[in-house]
Amino acid sequence: MLLKNNSRVEKSYAFIFIAFIFLSSIFCNTSKVNLLFHIALILFIGTLIFSHESRKRFINDRAFLKGLIFPFLFLIYFSLSNLWSNNPGNISSTLKHALYLLTFICLYRQLDKFGYKKYVMGAVFIGMTFLSILTLIMVDKTHLTTNRLGVAFPWAPDNVIDLAGYMAIGMFCGIIFIRETGKNWLYLLMPVLLTSLLLTQSRGPLIAFISVFILLFIINPRYTTKNILYGLGIITVVIAVIFMTKFYDIFIGRMESLYQQSFIRFGIWQHALEMAKQKPIWGWGYNQSLTFVNSIGQNITTTHTIYLASLLKGGIVGLALLAMLIGYGLLQAPKHMKENHKTEVSIFIFCLIYYMSQGMFIIGNPQEFWFLFWFPLAVILSTPIQKTIS
Numbered sequence: 312m313l314l315k316n317n318s319r320v321e322k323s324y325a326f327i328f329i330a331f332i333f334l335s336s337i338f339c340n341t342s343k344v345n346l347l348f349h350i351a352l353i354l355f356i357g358t359l360i361f362s363h364e365s366r367k368r369f370i371n372d373r374a375f376l377k378g379l380i381f382p383f384l385f386l387i388y389f390s391l392s393n394l395w396s397n398n399p400g401n402i403s404s405t406l407k408h409a410l411y412l413l414t415f416i417c418l419y420r421q422l423d424k425f426g427y428k429k430y431v432m433g434a435v436f437i438g439m440t441f442l443s444i445l446t447l448i449m450v451d452k453t454h455l456t457t458n459r460l461g462v463a464f465p466w467a468p469d470n471v472i473d474l475a476g477y478m479a480i481g482m483f484c485g486i487i488f489i490r491e492t493g494k495n496w497l498y499l500l501m502p503v504l505l506t507s508l509l510l511t512q513s514r515g516p517l518i519a520f521i522s523v524f525i526l527l528f529i530i531n532p533r534y535t536t537k538n539i540l541y542g543l544g545i546i547t548v549v550i551a552v553i554f555m556t557k558f559y560d561i562f563i564g565r566m567e568s569l570y571q572q573s574f575i576r577f578g579i580w581q582h583a584l585e586m587a588k589q590k591p592i593w594g595w596g597y598n599q600s601l602t603f604v605n606s607i608g609q610n611i612t613t614t615h616t617i618y619l620a621s622l623l624k625g626g627i628v629g630l631a632l633l634a635m636l637i638g639y640g641l642l643q644a645p646k647h648m649k650e651n652h653k654t655e656v657s658i659f660i661f662c663l664i665y666y667m668s669q670g671m672f673i674i675g676n677p678q679e680f681w682f683l684f685w686f687p688l689a690v691i692l693s694t695p696i697q698k699t700i701s
Contacts, residue, residue, distance in 0.1 A: 317362035324354035325427055328418050329434050335677055336438025336481070337445070338466040345677045352414045355421065368424075375420050378643065378692045379413065381636040386412060388632055389597055389674060392625055396596025405597060408674050412685055419689035424696055429491035432484040435682070439481030440500050442467060443507040446474070459512045473679040475513035476665055478504045479520040480682055483658045490654070502548045519664035527657045530648075576615055576668065578605055583614040587622045594626030597674075613670035617684075620670045636688070637663060646694040655690050662687035 331347035338344050358365040370376070386409035393402035422431055442464065450463035461471035468474045482504045489497050508517060582603045587594065601623075603611040614620040622630040644656045662684055673680040 317358050317365050320354055320358055320362075321365065321421070321425070324351040324358075324418070325422050325425055327351040327354070328422060329427065329430050331677075332431055333434035333438045336435055336477070336682070337442045339468050340676065340678045341466060348411070348415070348677055351418060352411070355414065355418055369417075369421075372420070372424070374694065375692065378639055379416065381632075381639045382416060382688065382692075383413060385632045385636050386674060388629060389625055392594060392597045392629065394596070395593060396598040396624075398598045401598060405674055408676060411676070412674065412681075415681065415685055416689040416692060419686070420693045423693045428693075429488055432488040432491065435686075436481055436485035436488045436497075436500075439477050439484075440503055443478060443481070443503050446507060447503075447510075460507065460510050468679045470671075470679070471511050472513045472516060472669060473683065475508050475511040475516035476669075476679070476683045478508035478511070479516055479661060479665075480658065480686070482508075482520075483654055483661065486654045487652075498544075515668040516665055519661050519667075522664060523657045523661045526660065527653050530653060575605055579603065579611050579615050580619055582611075583619045583623055587619070587626070590626060592626045592628060594622065594624050594629055597624055597672075599624050615668055615670040617666035617670060617673065620672055624672065640688060640691045643691050643694050647691070650695040652695065658687045659691040 327347050328351040331344060331351060334344040334347065335341070359369055360366075387406075390402055390405040390409050393399055393405055419431065422428060446460055446464040446467055450460050451458060454462075459471045460467075460474060468477060482501060485497065485501060485504070489495060508520065579601070583601060586601070589595075600612045601614060605611050614623055618630065618633070621633045625632070640659055644659070647653070647655045665683060669683075671680065673684045
């Protein structure tokens with residue numbers, strides 16, 4: 312079947328992958344949803360093995376394959392770091408997850424080449440809009456200041472900071488989807504995502520989103536009057552809602568506490584750095600976490616930044632591989648900018664700023680970090696398709 316109908320199989324795994332993206336935007340880390348990814352993976356690898364045409368097309372995409380080397384080295388190294396951790400047997404699991412993540416990047420590239428990029432972006436945008444609506448419906452409004460949307464829709468990301476990151480990614484994907492389809496009325500959904508982002512009261516994602524959105528707006532502007540009016544309308548609606556509710560005082564209080572909280576983070580980072588100095592070259596291994604009580608008595612297990620997490624687990628070698636991965640991604644930015652794909656670049660830069668204050672590591676089964684790290688990486692690595700690719 313694969314030999315005779317490779318085009319049909321490619322379309323099958325493409326739409327299965329889109330279904331996975333859509334459903335996992337709503338139902339985070341659900342095994343029945345993840346099964347769709349496994350099916351897409353099997354069909355994709357099957358076409359590479361059994362279809363000469365598909366294999367040739369994949370191999371001829373040499374610019375992409377060159378970029379794929381960097382996530383490959385990063386994932387393989389941190390998988391091997393299990394060998395000098397306190398649980399060497401975990402290496403088989405991590406290698407499996409490395410295969411998943413490499414396939415995830417490749418699947419996105421394949422769909423981009425098929426011309427299905429807008430459907431992927433639409434799946435993320437619509438899926439996360441549904442997630443936002445369900446969360447707003449189910450949250451206990453009387454405890455909004457303490458729950459911060461964290462105790463609401465049961466299949467949302469466990470961490471409210473990750474939920475905020477989802478909302479930001481959803482908005483960026485929405486901008487791309489609207490650009491690709493010309494359906495400007497979809498801007499009406501943006502206030503839902505932006506309101507949810509604000510209600511999480513998560514300062515890191517909000518600062519990252521605002522910083523990148525300003526960058527998106529001022530670099531090489533090509534906006535029509537209609538685009539500007541839509542943007543101003545969204546901002547006006549959200550600001551009006553904030554000022555007409557008690558949330559204004561809550562939000563200002565959260566921002567004022569940012570100064571105090573920054574010193575707590577510095578204490579965590581200092582402790583993580585001291586641990587990393589003990590094994591500077593190769594690090595402590597993949598499973599290493601912090602056992603630290605911070606200045607306000609909280610038990611801390613993560614570094615609260617992916618950069619120090621890479622240094623702690625993988626040493627200077629691991630941090631260098633992460634830097635090479637990020638650096639190559641940034642080198643692809645001008646190729647996107649040339650095609651006026653500023654939002655694709657913005658998604659990746661948002662990811663880099665976001666993970667300055669998030670330390671959960673990024674290798675595993677489909678979870679929040681698939682959307683918050685690997686999806687932006689897949690987008691930036693999939694540079695605009697050239698006509699020479701056959």
